[in-house]
Amino acid sequence: MDQLGDIFRSFWWLLFPLAFFVAQGWSSFLHYKQQKSKIELLKTYAAAGKEPPASLVASLEDGSNHDGHDWTGSGDDSSGHSRGSNAFLVVLFTGLAGVFAVAGYLGILGGVEEELYFVAAVLGVLALAFLVSGMFGGRRKG
Template sequence: MEFTELFSRFWWLLFPLIFFISAGWNSFMSYKRTKAKVELLKTYAQSGNTPPPELIAALDKDEQHSRHGTSGGDADDMAAWTPFLVVLFAGLSAVFAFVGYQEWLGDANSMYFVAMILGVLAIAFLFSSLFGGRRRK
């Protein structure tokens, strides 16, 4: 099987691949931020100075996020993205279902399959936003 044929049959796998790569990148960047904060704390300790309370609070915040399985970013930042993600995945699901219905790209079953996956992701983000148990201000 040639690369072009392989790509034309499984191009939709780029969506989960991009998701996993971006999640890995976010995790790596969170690790780098935490490591930089710890190095700064070491510098304060070696010089005999007390670190600012904001630095310790930032490390505590990172620790709480890692315990709850979220990235080092603010949980409210993710909560702000959730409605967008629901609409994005629901819209993409509808587009793929429509393309499958119209048979514009030939294989309707593949389009329906991608539409179902994107629909499940939209539903998952919807339930996450409704029942996520995040702190409300």
């Protein structure tokens, strides 16, 4: 049992990417269920001999999911606002990097300063990547 505790203390930071993967999987599952219910609704319209609403057909054709978040920073949402800015993610990852860096500097967790600096560096690189993506990713339209 002590060996399991040592593994957790060494690799506790892996909970963050694992939680991200679980959240993305859940989001994909919910998107699948939403698309499936739209198809069932189209089948109901077809069985009744009625024309389905154009917005329903359009939402299936472009595969959009306007109810969810677009973490890629590309495209426009249904109201025409550009999602090219990843400002939220830049602020989030910069803040997290700062928290881990300060925790490492102050030695709050005791003896894991190098690991905290490493996590802060990874989060800082992610923040920089989202910043660059937000600045240059939305300019492909022409």
